[in-house]
Amino acid sequence: MTATTQPSLPPSHDAAVQQAESPAPPIMDRPKSLAATTALALGAVGVVYLAATHGVKQAGLFALGIGLGVALFHARFGFTSAWRQLVAVGQGRGLRAHTVLLGTTATLFAIIISTGIGFGGVVPEASVDPIGVGSMVGALLFGIGMQLGGGCASGVLYHVGSGQSATVITLVSFVVGSFAGTWRYDFWQETLPSFGSYSLAEDIGYGGALVVTLLVLAAIAGASLLVERRRTPPPVAPVPTAQGLARVVRGSWPMWAGGVVLAVLGALVLMTKGSAWGVTSAFALWGAKVAQALGMHPETWAYWQDPGNAADLNGALLDHSTTLNDLGIIVGAALAAAIGGQFVIQRRIPGRVVAAAILGGFLMGYGARLSFGCNIGAYLAGIASFSLSGWVWAVVALVGTWLGLKVRRRMGLATPAPGDGVC
Template sequence: MSLSTHTQPLSGQREPARPGLPSARISVLGLALLTAWILGSAILETQGLSQGSLFGIGLLLGYTLYHARFGFTSAFRQLLSVGQGAGLRAHMLMLSVACLLFAPILSFGIGFFGVTPEPYVSPVGVSVLVGAFLFGIGMQLGGGCASGTLYAVGGGSAPVFITLLGFIAGSVIGAWHWGFWTALPALPPISLAESTGLGYGGALAVQLAVFAGIAGWTIWVARRKNPPVIKPVPSGKGWIRVFRGAWPLWVGALLLAGLNALTLTIKGKPWGITSAFALWGSKVAAAFGVDVSQWAYWSGEKAADLEKPILADPTSVMNFGIILGAMLAAAAAGTYAIRKVPGRIALASVCGGLLMGYGARLAYGCNIGAYFGGIASFSLHGWAWIVMALIGTFVGLRFRSLFGMKNPQPKDSVC
């Protein structure tokens, strides 16, 4: 999925580097560096070292996501369209390493700045199943998942900026309807480590076996369907590749797993993205006179978040870092570019963003919070999320043609 069709290429779907004008590249790079320095300084001064560290992790996440073109949308699309499972195998590697890191952190309570890390375990019910399904459809229309949206915006993708606006709006509507959905039937939160008697060691062994089985299944599917080969992006050699080149998916998988584990030790919770969208949008709605404090979503512990400044929210700070980290990566590589958005693509972006925002709120998270963070936390709801998101992806692929977007075909090369 390249910018010419909708957005930045995501996992396993890569775009040749575009040579940019040196002066333009330097200008964008300078702007990104200046913004990161000003924002980072403000966070350190007003919120302290813990929040500043999370901003730094966000920068590294954005930089990694962009250079590895590591995403979820195209990985699901390629698997279901042509049987190419390279992206999903990268997910399994990422999840395996994350679980190996999360297990001792959660078991022994390893944390910094006085935090006690907690797993992300949520109920499995109607809201999760419906929300993940809607999110899967939205990914294919919006041109990216939650992490893909942030790093593509940082890379200058105009269509995905529209997706982000829809994402925020959908998150607000989901927060508004939160009380209805969470009142529907659901199982209690189930931890494969703590609710089953397996412990973290046993749950880790079970999940590693499942990851290996899924990776093996993708290889079996590939042998049957003979999918197109993923072409590597022309890249620099040696150390220059760190700044001006594409990174292998396995590098992105390892770095994302490590950074998520580091987030857990500093934030006390795994990496998340979409709760910040609900916060941003609700603050805007409140500024226009909407009494969002009466919504069930903003009751209890969350009520205080509405009164705090945005920079006090760890998820918001990390999101800003991801956008700026991707912008730094794109500027350094000379691939930062903003292009005109066709009308049908803009409409698809709005629809996709709305579905993802709404779905993420219902499902207790997105591809990062629910899928990545949930499974790494040994939560059953993470597995329910991925099953329903894949079903939603299958449906979403059928809708893409309505907006002039193409799906991979067996005869096509994937780049």
């Protein structure tokens, strides 16, 4: 008897779908030794220098910034991409990572603020901002700008650290926009209608506010799953990754893991400096310092006459907590990118990309000043502090995301692939 060979059957539909949803990640490059050594040296020297000249607190804030940069890069934690994916194709993976970050941060903030736990006598304070026409205009501008500039506030910093030259242009324009937003700041915040501030924690206590916030976040995550089932978005493109324990050091991390790490580091920032992690107030300060060096007098503007802002403007940059966090993020992202073999400096930048980076950076900077912060200082810190302003910022910035995608097409720019998970 001769054996008969069964014809090979095509893969089942379920198997094909599963394969399509789980494409193999790209091969990871070798570590970039020179870039990694440089970033590590910068980080170590920075911590030692700050500890010796500005104190342990400032050194700690810089070190926490390095940790934030490592986590942002290794998790490719995107705010811009998460909202773009949601609006463009209904992909909710990034939004669900946001709910993990927000829920974990809110839990830690509730414990820290309600008990007053801080390092060195620091008293942590919640980030509760007023809601007004000016702040909503700012959130809308920020949402548009981050889709043009190729990243949010934290995303711009970690992109710069990983060698993306186009984002340096966005950062410079971001600084200019942030500084411009301090001019006539009183018009936006005092002349235009304002509806005051509201804290859920002040109404029902931190325990009750946390329960309500977690339930809302769970509902948002569930709704994102329902949207995915109806719209069947394409899978998120994988990024190069190591395997086993090496993945902890070289990446890439799951976004949910990045969200947890970012929440813990953000809580440590709160305990160290007494206020939530922010990004863009440093950009406004950098711009003001440069303006003074060029002979301008921003100190006469209402924004810089506020006692806290005036103290920052008259003080040294390395005494500014947010500046130290931001510089640390750049160094940490450079270190993570180099160890992961992903540190690559771009040499050619198309003209349209440059134009979008300039416009997007300016809109984000100006918008962040009007709305009391960015995706970190207004959105993350606001919601985690149980402030209604954080939720309003998120809704308005989401509308700005939709508008920003339309502006990209008007400028002849290709919309990033819906499956692209990078911020």
